[in-house]
Amino acid sequence: MVRVAVGVKRVIDYAVKIRVKPDGSGVVKDSVKHSMNPFCEIAVEEAVRLKEKKIAKEIVAFTIGPKQSAETLRTALAMGCDRGVHVNVDQAQLDALTPLQISKMAAKIAETEAADLLLMGKLAIDGDYGQTAAMTAAILDWPQATNLYSLQHNGDSATVEREIDGGLETNEIKTPAVLSVDLRINQPRYATLPNIMKAKKKKVKAVKPADLGVDVAPTLNVIKVAEPPVRAAGEIVEDVDTLISKLKDAGRI
């Protein structure tokens, strides 16, 4: 049986209408609802299912974030993870971290926690980078499979279907491996009240980035954040010829 490590991130809730700060330095986060990144929820669910199928013996959830990220970790524990690791960075540091720095931390955690499988969401809905899983695999020198639609763990290997443009690609990869999940692989469970209460007693280890040998000094400087331009009204034309001539006039074709 394997030990699974699953990464979770606290992000602005998907249903919130995002507002850019007036000074353009970022988005408004104060007093805005945050929750677990939806793809991380799906990753946790996949990990818990591995445990229910008796493939996984233990699930370690980890997060990198400020003290509020502890709640996100507790949700993972309430969904069925066994213990947690919380890498403490403040919100400003978190906002400045790049996928490379995160990947280095994730790789180190996979090593120190002796994980046989590392699961994550395919991307986080704030940064939208979609790079962490692949980078972590490269750092660990582990096989990787991203954007999973299905996962079948076979002991020293795994058969996966990946969502790609145009359909599904089936791969067989050796394990240990880094896997990232896509939307349709499962429907995450909600934590029941008894499990929420039980999660209070599960252990969470507090860690600093320095303990993982990672420098969190910013390597990326965000110059400006702005809303996309307001979409101009469209125009309905009578026929294809008119459409073509209008597009030519506008220099589009």
Next chain:
Amino acid sequence: MLRSILGKSLRAIPKRAESEAVGAWGEIYGPEHLQMQDSLRKIIEQDINPNVPEWEKAGIYPAHEVMKKLGSAGFLGTSHPEEYGGMGLDYSYTVAVSETLGEIKCGGIPMSIGVQFEMATPALGKFGSETVCEEFLRPSIAGDKVACLGVSEVHAGSDVAQIKTTAKSDGDDYIINGQKMWITNGIQADWCCLLANTSDGPVHKSKSLICVPMDLPGVIRAKKIEKIGMWSSDTAQLWFEDVRVPKKYIIGEEGSGFIYQMIQFQQERIFAMASAISGLENCINETINYTRERQAFGKSVLDNQYIHFQLAELQTEVELLRALLYRVTAMYVNGEDATKLASMGKLKTGRLIREVADKCLQMWGGMGYTLENPVSQQFRDGRLASVGGGADEIMLQIICKLMDILPKGTKLV
């Protein structure tokens, strides 16, 4: 008086640990409450809200299905005893559930669920023998059996002491005769927490609470009442004709039913407060969104001072109600008598829902008068709050009594 009765309850009332002391004026929810609310919200968003329009049209919702889902997740027994499947948590958890239920996009379903865990079962949890708790409380907490509360009658709503349903002793049984009116869940319920006269004598010592299975011979679901709102909640008129029930199905002591019901009423009132708040806020927010988009006379409707000032006034009132809710909850958690504040909160809830719905509907104009609109939903569903669960006039009487301003010699029942 309540304290001495509660002192006689069979089970300890769950208290919060010393280390998590509740400040009477502060926020009462910790991380577990918020997590629990998130989970409940998911069930509401995935399994309940998408079906609300259909269930409203059908005039009924599948109570057994929904109760089972909620029961399996632990939401129907937050403060109920652990021996019977409850979580044994302090009352703030129950209030957190009630508040989140208010996010259901109609009034009928939260009301129905409220009956299940806050109106028909508290007395059972506090005073019920092992027999009744196994038979009725355990399956209600699990969501396997749907409960209803049988107190009101055609001629006795606010005047509870005047109910005429009798439960006459016959050997080891009671024979029940009478009728009940306005019974939420009455069409679907498996059992009824019934208030009946078990003896003659002074009106608040002659009554008992009895658990009555609804499939017994003589229990007739006489009529499903058509209402102006709360459509997805089935409301029934029930008849009881020589219904034979074993005496062991009584809750607590014979003759104490009236007092037990008064205690159940406190939770009913707190539930009314808690479950109203989300709907009120949602109504105001939807109205803000609508009036921001809607153009009239060269500007958005929201840009008129009359409109945005009114919305600010309404939101202020909602925050005041929320603050009162948390204060009442803190008192209840600390084992204090919250009757005065709970009655004030219930009074305010009924009146504020009417005010918010009415003013917001006006801001929506013609659209507000259509059926597929959150404001008209609130207008219809919310009107009940001033009437049911303790009419405004009864709340006023209670508050006056506790302020000691009723005319001398007033006999209040």
